[in-house]
Amino acid sequence: MGTDYGMRIAALAAYASPQVVTNDEIAERLRQAMVQLDDRLKRERGVGLSEDEQRRFMTNARWIQKNIGFTERRFCQPGQGTIDLAIEASRLLINQTGIPPSSIGAILFGTVTSSYLYSPPDAALLQAALGIPAWNGPFPRETFGADVSLACSTWGTALRIAYNFMHEVEHVLVIGADAMSAAISWHDRAFACVLGNAGTATLCSRVPLEEDWFGPERFFSWLDGSRAEVISTPVGGSKRPLTSYQELDTYQHRLRMDGARVRQDMVPFISGPGIDAVLAKTRLNLADIDHLVLHEANGVLNRDIVRNWEQRGFRGTALNAGGRFGNTTSASIPLALALNPDALGIGKTIALVAFGGGYSMNTAIATIKHPFPVWANV
């Protein structure tokens, strides 16, 4: 294999479901789940939830806004899933750019909430939905596809794979989409206050090496599975398949998080060694970064990271979705880009920092060298 190409982001589109869900609605839904469970326990064992157990359900709009930094999020309609968010974002991208679907050579579908377990893969569903041809007369038409996942670092992971396909494929469609509502436990405020749904489609296109927005040294990836239990789903994977009513009733198949621990581990890591590693690799300083886009894990956690950066010499701006979409996992970074078109001028250097479950991190630093059109339906 021999390559002398670079990559630009030719265009980016984001889609969020129309249905806005406020903090009040989340708090109320948790309260209803608590009442239901309490009633059932009283019926079944004569004793309801303890005060400690009740606390896991109790929150309110002010607390969420103050401590999580989110005011609202979007949820899909019933019957919709990740693929529907990805299709909407991709169609927006295709309609706005006019790029023919047949010019897309690879689909990297980044998601942690696959539309279907095991099969079919979302990449194949998207190929068909967008009309990317499977045939060229009697010959199979080549499209590379992969569903890619690395918890909250998924989008950065897919972007780095896209970069490494530029010598083979002129246009890679990178999807970052998650219907995180499907992963919420309504017996635990930790993630229920946080998660939201969105889909994004990013067109990554080949450019001559001298026009490269990136460079192999502009990516840094990290894994630390020694703390995997901090963000983890007890039941429903192959390690412990879902088999009982009790597991289903208690949302054992939904995502759990030790939020305090995430904050305690991730704020110092991303403020310090996590970003230093990529800066050292790229030979850049914090002062060289015009914009920072952190995976929007939690608005308050992210604010702390940005403050630490500022104390260490960061003079740029943090781009985000303003707490109005929640933590959309694989969609969060491109969604923040789509909502801040005015910041994306030629010459700007942007740090794209995906981090989270695993633990894991995938950072990329882009310098914009061509017009960077973005669209959002919201």
Add this chain to the structure above:
Amino acid sequence: MGTDYGMRIAALAAYASPQVVTNDEIAERLRQAMVQLDDRLKRERGVGLSEDEQRRFMTNARWIQKNIGFTERRFCQPGQGTIDLAIEASRLLINQTGIPPSSIGAILFGTVTSSYLYSPPDAALLQAALGIPAWNGPFPRETFGADVSLACSTWGTALRIAYNFMHEVEHVLVIGADAMSAAISWHDRAFACVLGNAGTATLCSRVPLEEDWFGPERFFSWLDGSRAEVISTPVGGSKRPLTSYQELDTYQHRLRMDGARVRQDMVPFISGPGIDAVLAKTRLNLADIDHLVLHEANGVLNRDIVRNWEQRGFRGTALNAGGRFGNTTSASIPLALALNPDALGIGKTIALVAFGGGYSMNTAIATIKHPFPVWANV
């Protein structure tokens, strides 16, 4: 990005659980599930299963061997999942080769049966289990990781991504592992007769371009999501989350297949245009292929493909796992390689053909240019 490297498979190890499950045991387990369901329906609605409904459960060892071509398979112990299979295979690889874990720069974890839903990712779990360092003194140590999935074409997908990382990383660990027992519906013989568990670890290493076993033209990828329903899981993904006892009781969250349709579509495709596409790209003929390794979807289906190839000029041998491990999805191709060490001589050209759900296909053609050591625990 600029690269002038090739890739070889430096070593490969496969692990299958000790617990052998015979065709008789599968038939008996289906029969028991049928009796249970029949009893429950009689109790609940006064009428048991119809004859037609009963047929979906009924099979026997002879039928499975004759029509599927499998004699037995392996299942994990309870509490084990995909990660455990991957760890065992990786440890076998590391112990036999003596490669230090710290020299592994990327983990591409190919699986459709993630150990955990949503988080943690298997790539992070494996990094920690193998002792691939997360730190280098006070600095984060770089490891790229991704969980990669494309139904039965997963391993070929991960291998192609590995190839494109050779300019950045000297050693990529490609995992193909699946605990497919976790995906079985015991209310449907179609997949229950077929699926098995295995883990494999393939060390892909950088070589000078003239020693490349592959070449960008040696890979061909294909997606056709227009027939996604043929191999599909009704419930449990984000499109339709699992919420009811009824869905759980009837295994709606387990994999389904229209086996006759798969055969009808895939035999002519892989016998004809599917392989012609990669041969045209590589400028090779069927007569140039020494060994064919088909994803072991179904022994009889694969035999039909090989016969069609032979009629079209294929003079080599088909390598497989002999029907003793079932369809192990992401593990099937490397497992077949691990079980046929004598075939892997220098100079041999091998077609590695992954195909299945989506539909999807990922084919690679390798010419062995260095010693190719393989190990299996079975």
